Structure formats: structure tokens, C-alpha cells
Amino acid sequence: MTKNNRRQQQAKVIRIFRKIHRTTGALLFFFFLFISITGLLLGWKKNSNGLILAKTEKGTSTELMDWLPLETLKQNAQKIFRDSISTELSPEIDRIDVRPDKGILKFKFVDNYYGIQLDGATGNLLKIERRRSDFIEQVHDGSILDRYLGTSDGQIKLFYTTVMGLALLVFTITGFWLWYGPKRMKRIAKNS
Known part of the structure; x- marks a missing residue:
């Protein structure tokens, strides 16, 4: 060549x-x-x-032995959801983020962008949060289309x-x- x-x-x-x-x-x-x-x-x-991701609060005890049972805390979070957020939206929990070093649990719900932070030892409400970062993440990875179109197994994502x-x-x-x-x-x- x-x-x-x-x-x-x-x-x-x-x-x-x-x-x-x-x-x-x-x-x-x-x-x-x-x-x-x-x-x-x-x-x-x-x-x-706190605009995109809410600040994580601090609970009263970091000792897991002092904490209430997980089922009690879950029921408390669902009651707070129904009483303080909505009776129309589902209080079904998607995941629980346990933070022993902070003494708290974060509850995230399935069909909405709300979260609740509870004190692990007392079960008291520490914060109700809008989980804007979850929405942004779903836009970022395309899974928001799976959510709104109801596709299974994240096919669109x-x-x-x-x-x-x-x-x-x-x-x-x-x-x-x-x-x-x-x-x-x-x-x-x-x-x-």
C-alpha cells in the first residue's frame, strides 16, 4: 500500500x-x-x-441491647406514616436502614419517596423526610420508567x-x- x-x-x-x-x-x-x-x-x-438527602439524626442509644424489637419499630414507622404522611399511600416498607452508630433506623416505603427516621431505643420519631435522592437516582439510571410503566425485573433500566x-x-x-x-x-x- x-x-x-x-x-x-x-x-x-x-x-x-x-x-x-x-x-x-x-x-x-x-x-x-x-x-x-x-x-x-x-x-x-x-x-x-438536607435539600437532596436529609441529615441523619442521632438516637438515644448506640447499644443494640437497649433497642426495641424490630417488629415494634416497623409497626411504629407504619403508624407514623399513616398518621403523619398519608392514609392514601401504601405504608409497605421497602427497606430498613439500621444505623447502630447513630442509634437510629431509617424506614423507606415502597411506592413513594418518603422516609422515616426512628430512635432505635425509644421508637420516637426523629424525622420525616422526602427522599429526593431516590427520585434523582431513578431518573439517573432509568428505573423511573420501569416504576411508572410497571415493567418487571427492571427491563427498561x-x-x-x-x-x-x-x-x-x-x-x-x-x-x-x-x-x-x-x-x-x-x-x-x-x-x-
């Missing part, structure tokens, strides 16, 4: 990569915008002064994260080659 043919072939590869880079960017622009904004918000959630991950990989490869390819061509032309 002659030098000129090799240079033309390298230029052709760069043009193809530029087209792939531009097309992928145009097609996925809004998705990358959502991912970048929500990623920034999630990165700052602990430093948001899996598709979304696969497409976005592959697109980011394509951007990385094509972006690198768009930067490196012309430098390489100049170096080869200079040396010959």
Missing part, C-alpha cells in the same frame, strides 16, 4: 469516527444531559444541607444503562481517535 493510499485510508477512518461521534451525540443528547445533571446532584447529595454505557464507550473510543488520528497522520507525514 502506498503512502498516499494509507493516508487516505486513515483520513477515511477519522471521517467515519467523526460521523459516528456526531450521530451518537445528537441521538442521545438529552439522555446524556439527564445523566450528567442527575450525576452532579447525586455527587452533591450529602453536601446539600437494563436497556437504558446498556445503551448509555455502550454509547459512552463509543464516545470514548471515537473521541480519542478524533484527537489522536490527526496527530498520528501529521507525525507520519512529517517522518516521510
Whole structure:
């Protein structure tokens, strides 16, 4: 292969990569915008002064022996949910975050973005929180569509994260080659 043919072939590869880079960017622009904004918000959630992620309160005892039984605390959280948040929303608990070092438990509910922090020893309410970080996380990973469309097993999230991950990989490869390819061509032309 002659030098000129090799240079033309390298230029052709760069043009193809530029087209792939531009097309992928145009097609996925809004998705990358959502991912970048929500990623920034999630990165700052602990430093948001309670706006994105509520401050974790402190309980009266860090000794688990002093704590009420888990079932009692769960029932207390569900009662507080019905009395203070909503009788219409489901008080079904999605998960319980136990923080022995803080003396508290955080209860997160299934179909809403509320959370309740209880003192582990007394069962007293420490905080009712809006879990904005959960909503932001669901927008970030696409699982919010699974939630609202009722799909099972996170099918939309899996598709979304696969497409976005592959697109980011394509951007990385094509972006690198768009930067490196012309430098390489100049170096080869200079040396010959």
C-alpha cells in the first residue's frame, strides 16, 4: 500500500469516527444531559444541607441491647406514616436502614419517596423526610420508567444503562481517535 493510499485510508477512518461521534451525540443528547445533571446532584447529595438527602439524626442509644424489637419499630414507622404522611399511600416498607452508630433506623416505603427516621431505643420519631435522592437516582439510571410503566425485573433500566454505557464507550473510543488520528497522520507525514 502506498503512502498516499494509507493516508487516505486513515483520513477515511477519522471521517467515519467523526460521523459516528456526531450521530451518537445528537441521538442521545438529552439522555446524556439527564445523566450528567442527575450525576452532579447525586455527587452533591450529602453536601446539600438536607435539600437532596436529609441529615441523619442521632438516637438515644448506640447499644443494640437497649433497642426495641424490630417488629415494634416497623409497626411504629407504619403508624407514623399513616398518621403523619398519608392514609392514601401504601405504608409497605421497602427497606430498613439500621444505623447502630447513630442509634437510629431509617424506614423507606415502597411506592413513594418518603422516609422515616426512628430512635432505635425509644421508637420516637426523629424525622420525616422526602427522599429526593431516590427520585434523582431513578431518573439517573432509568428505573423511573420501569416504576411508572410497571415493567418487571427492571427491563427498561437494563436497556437504558446498556445503551448509555455502550454509547459512552463509543464516545470514548471515537473521541480519542478524533484527537489522536490527526496527530498520528501529521507525525507520519512529517517522518516521510
